Amino acid sequence: MSSSQSTATQPIIQVKNLVEVYADGTKAEDDISFYVNEGEFFGFLGPNGAGKSTTIKVLTTLLRKTAGQVSIAGYDIEKDALAIRKLIGVQSQDTSVDPELTGRENMILQGNLQQMHGKELTDRVERLLEVVGLKDAADKRAGRYSGGMKKRLDLASTLVHKPKVLFLDEPTTGLDPQSRNTVWEYLEELNKKEGITIFLTTQYLEEADRLCQRLCIVDSGKIVAEGSPSNLKKEIGADAITISMQDKDGRGGDSVKAAAKQIVTALPGVVNVVESGDGLTLYVKDGGYFIPELVRAFDKTDIKLVSINLSTPSLDDVFLKHTGKRIRVEELVKQGPSGRFGARRR
Amino acid sequence: MTLLFDTGYLFVRALKKLVRNPILIFFSLFQPIIFLVLFTQLFHSLNELPGFPPGVSYLEYASAGILMQNAFSSALQSGTSIVEDLNSGFLPKMLVTQVSRPAILLGRLVTDAFRVTVQSIIILILAYALGFRLATGIPGAILILFIIAFFGLAWSGISLALGLRTKSSETVFGIGAFLTFPLLFMSTALVPLSFMPTWMQYVSKVNPISYAVNAVRDLSVPGFFSWNAEISAIAFIAGIAVVTIGITLYLFRKVIS
Numbered sequence: 036m037s038s039s040q041s042t043a044t045q046p047i048i049q050v051k052n053l054v055e056v057y058a059d060g061t062k063a064e065d066d067i068s069f070y071v072n073e074g075e076f077f078g079f080l081g082p083n084g085a086g087k088s089t090t091i092k093v094l095t096t097l098l099r100k101t102a103g104q105v106s107i108a109g110y111d112i113e114k115d116a117l118a119i120r121k122l123i124g125v126q127s128q129d130t131s132v133d134p135e136l137t138g139r140e141n142m143i144l145q146g147n148l149q150q151m152h153g154k155e156l157t158d159r160v161e162r163l164l165e166v167v168g169l170k171d172a173a174d175k176r177a178g179r180y181s182g183g184m185k186k187r188l189d190l191a192s193t194l195v196h197k198p199k200v201l202f203l204d205e206p207t208t209g210l211d212p213q214s215r216n217t218v219w220e221y222l223e224e225l226n227k228k229e230g231i232t233i234f235l236t237t238q239y240l241e242e243a244d245r246l247c248q249r250l251c252i253v254d255s256g257k258i259v260a261e262g263s264p265s266n267l268k269k270e271i272g273a274d275a276i277t278i279s280m281q282d283k284d285g286r287g288g289d290s291v292k293a294a295a296k297q298i299v300t301a302l303p304g305v306v307n308v309v310e311s312g313d314g315l316t317l318y319v320k321d322g323g324y325f326i327p328e329l330v331r332a333f334d335k336t337d338i339k340l341v342s343i344n345l346s347t348p349s350l351d352d353v354f355l356k357h358t359g360k361r362i363r364v365e366e367l368v369k370q371g372p373s374g375r376f377g378a379r380r381r
Numbered sequence: 382m383t384l385l386f387d388t389g390y391l392f393v394r395a396l397k398k399l400v401r402n403p404i405l406i407f408f409s410l411f412q413p414i415i416f417l418v419l420f421t422q423l424f425h426s427l428n429e430l431p432g433f434p435p436g437v438s439y440l441e442y443a444s445a446g447i448l449m450q451n452a453f454s455s456a457l458q459s460g461t462s463i464v465e466d467l468n469s470g471f472l473p474k475m476l477v478t479q480v481s482r483p484a485i486l487l488g489r490l491v492t493d494a495f496r497v498t499v500q501s502i503i504i505l506i507l508a509y510a511l512g513f514r515l516a517t518g519i520p521g522a523i524l525i526l527f528i529i530a531f532f533g534l535a536w537s538g539i540s541l542a543l544g545l546r547t548k549s550s551e552t553v554f555g556i557g558a559f560l561t562f563p564l565l566f567m568s569t570a571l572v573p574l575s576f577m578p579t580w581m582q583y584v585s586k587v588n589p590i591s592y593a594v595n596a597v598r599d600l601s602v603p604g605f606f607s608w609n610a611e612i613s614a615i616a617f618i619a620g621i622a623v624v625t626i627g628i629t630l631y632l633f634r635k636v637i638s
């Protein structure tokens with residue numbers, strides 16, 4: 036699409052054939068293309084190492100792309116980096132607040148660096164402090180904040196200059212369920228009430244499912260599926276039944292799995308069978324009616340079903356369908372981020 | 382204009398951090414003060430040795446060296462601050478704003494120069510209390526502060542370059558500490574050139590610390606001052622500062638681009 040064709044519905048983020056190769060030859064982005072519409076809540080869902088953070092770094096002018104085209108609000112990422120920085124707010128995966136400044140000072144500084152001054156800035160800061168519930172702690176040094184408070188301060192400070200597009204790199208990783216919920220509610224409000232376009236990366240299915248109007252599922256630097264969460268799940272077109280089993284001596288293992296796979300594949304109504312962990316996931320048209328069939332089928336064999344789990348398809352099933360793997364959520368062990376930021380340059 | 386404002390914001394930020402971390406100032410002032418109070422007393426009869434400028438007390442002589450020691454022990458901490466910002470994610474966070482890129486370095490350097498100046502004033506006051514009288518009075522003191530701040534900047538440049546290159550505050554600190562004493566002792570900071578063995582005299586003659594110390598000493602000891610020596614020393618320090626800050630700038634651009 037060329038700029039001459041621009042209409043009201045032109046995407047605010049446009050990425051075409053983006054490639055990012057690190058100095059050591061790792062392909063972090065392998066020819067990805069996607070777009071985000073203005074006002075949309077958009078997500079990248081994928082496991083660690085899928086290239087989510089790299090995408091955010093390229094889109095936020097921190098990392099120079101190897102090839103491809105990226106534009107935000109019509110500005111080219113390389114030619115108009117400054118114009119883009121004016122429009123965007125970025126929360127990186129590592130909470131980055133200055134521990135020796137107070138919450139309020141952190142936000143004022145952030146505003147100053149975005150060329151805001153005076154009453155306009157102080158009013159904005161006070162309002163945001165209130166919104167994220169840090170008003171009472173505003174004069175305490177950020178180093179004394181809890182993890183959740185730091186995250187909220189970090190988020191608030193990215194909003195000082197009223198960005199049009201907000202980039203959030205795993206905003207709830209490391210938060211307890213309650214704080215996570217609070218952040219979710221706040222993000223939804225930002226998107227709906229203030230109309231901020233949000234680009235979020237996450238490894239949490241629940242998060243992507245709840246927040247994103249549209250998402251890309253990414254794995255190993257590639258986009259494997261794209262659509263709204265409900266459409267993606269509909270594509271599976273069947274219920275998911277996860278089973279685990281043992282042989283007559285109570286052992287699991289690959290041979291049992293292979294034998295069981297042979298049995299279930301032959302059953303009527305089975306759309307697809309995928310190995311997952313120590314069991315199998317079957318996709319079937321009518322899960323509820325199918326379960327008795329399944330149990331009967333194994334009755335005649337030496338294989339014993341240990342568990343049966345029926346569910347409507349989740350985004351994890353979508354991921355499984357496209358990659359043959361499940362998204363494994365690893366709670367991030369805090370590694371020194373020096374490597375992440377430092378070693379990326381060619 | 383943005384450059385000026387942003388430098389100001391980052392200067393204020395660094396200053397707040399410094400004031401809230403007085404231990405850092407204590408660490409870099411501790412050694413010079415020990416030298417000033419104990420060393421000059423311990424070696425007060427050094428001025429009776431042949432080769433020592435006649436009529437000069439050891440306190441008068443060594444004060445210049447101690448001021449310079451203060452300059453580099455605090456400048457050496459400069460690099461650790463940029464490493465901290467790099468690793469905490471604060472630098473990337475700044476880089477996604479419209480902040481003027483050079484202001485990030487400039488804010489740092491202005492802070493360093495300011496800090497060295499304040500510390501030097503403290504040392505000058507302490508030395509005054511111990512009986513040290515500046516031969517050239519207030520104008521001389523101002524020139525001294527200027528030379529020291531300038532020399533501090535040259536050292537900050539080295540420290541910042543190390544920080545940007547290694548991204549490890551331990552390394553910056555270690556290399557700094559490793560350089561300090563050999564360079565200090567193999568200069569005319571604490572004893573005249575004639576006190577040293579021949580090989581050390583050679584080192585001392587090319588040691589930048591000697592130049593800076595001599596420039597300060599010429600202003601503090603009666604009868605030493607000459608414009609020629611002063612100007613050539615300042616030119617020499619400026620040359621070093623240009624090189625080290627140039628390297629820093631180059632490495633900084635590599636890290637942020």
